[in-house]
Amino acid sequence: xxxxxxxxxxxxxxxxxxxxxxxxxxxxxxxxxxxxxxxxxxxxxxxxxxxxxxxxxxxxxxxxxxxxxxxxxxxxxxxxxxxxxxxxxxxxxxxxxxxxxxxxxxxxxxxxxxxxxxxxxxxxxxxxxxxxxxxxxxxxxxxxxxxxxxxxxxxxxxxxxxxxxxxxxxxxxxxxxxxxxxxxxxxxxxxxxxxxxxxxxxxxxxxxxxxxxxxxxxxxxxxxxxxxxxxxxxxxxxxxxxxxxx
Numbered sequence: 001x002x003x004x005x006x007x008x009x010x011x012x013x014x015x016x017x018x019x020x021x022x023x024x025x026x027x028x029x030x031x032x033x034x035x036x037x038x039x040x041x042x043x044x045x046x047x048x049x050x051x052x053x054x055x056x057x058x059x060x061x062x063x064x065x066x067x068x069x070x071x072x073x074x075x076x077x078x079x080x081x082x083x084x085x086x087x088x089x090x091x092x093x094x095x096x097x098x099x100x101x102x103x104x105x106x107x108x109x110x111x112x113x114x115x116x117x118x119x120x121x122x123x124x125x126x127x128x129x130x131x132x133x134x135x136x137x138x139x140x141x142x143x144x145x146x147x148x149x150x151x152x153x154x155x156x157x158x159x160x161x162x163x164x165x166x167x168x169x170x171x172x173x174x175x176x177x178x179x180x181x182x183x184x185x186x187x188x189x190x191x192x193x194x195x196x197x198x199x200x201x202x203x204x205x206x207x208x209x210x211x212x213x214x215x216x217x218x219x220x221x222x223x224x225x226x227x228x229x230x231x232x233x234x235x236x237x238x239x240x241x242x243x244x245x246x
Contacts, residue, residue: 005036006116009092011083013076014100015046018055025059025066027106028098032065035113040090041066043100044083047073078179085173088166095169097184099160105204112163112201120168120196123188124161124203142185149231150189150238155200157188168196175237177230186234193238 010032014021032041045053056068071082080097087095094116098104112122146154172190176183191198
């Protein structure tokens with residue numbers, strides 16, 4: 001009997017991405033099929049007001065490993081958490097998250113997959129970004145805020161290019177408040193605080209391939225201000241001793 005292959009669930013939230021979603025599916029679907037028949041590309045429509053859902057449903061008709069999930073709008077962070085929960089309940093061995101704006105490169109996934117047995121999380125480091133000054137500022141603000149709030153240095157806390165095994169993800173999700181907007185930031189902190197093995201790998205981060213960038217400097221200030229308040233409450237939940245499940 002042949003050994004069971006590791007199942008991969010690629011989780012992608014999507015909101016008003018009709019300009020990008022076909023290209024994103026075409027790019028990531030082969031990644032899923034190469035990892036085995038039990039793997040899935042899960043795209044979660046977060047209450048889009050455009051044709052995103054209809055396009056996805058049409059694409060799924062000829063792609064059996066594409067699963068389209070529709071839900072009311074709740075924001076990016078909450079939708080990412082929804083996707084993680086969906087993948088874990090489905091029995092995924094590994095969960096990978098990226099975004100639907102076409103900024104990440106599927107060709108760079110293979111080196112992450114090759115390291116899946118060596119680390120609990122393999123995460124991308126956007127050391128060279130092509131998506132504008134405001135996004136670079138967001139990353140730097142979050143890095144500084146995390147250092148002050150939690151006493152840890154996270155290379156790139158909010159990268160939408162992360163591969164996690166199910167055991168560590170289940171354990172770390174308990175630190176993330178329900179529907180929290182900066183879910184991936186807290187997950188990155190949890191992996192470090194709880195002593196999990198994390199590997200950062202530089203990745204390409206392209207300009208948004210279509211649609212509208214909603215971030216501006218006013219929103220950046222608001223994100224930083226709210227993050228400081230939220231992080232202060234969350235840090236109480238972390239254990240001082242770095243315990244991991246056996």
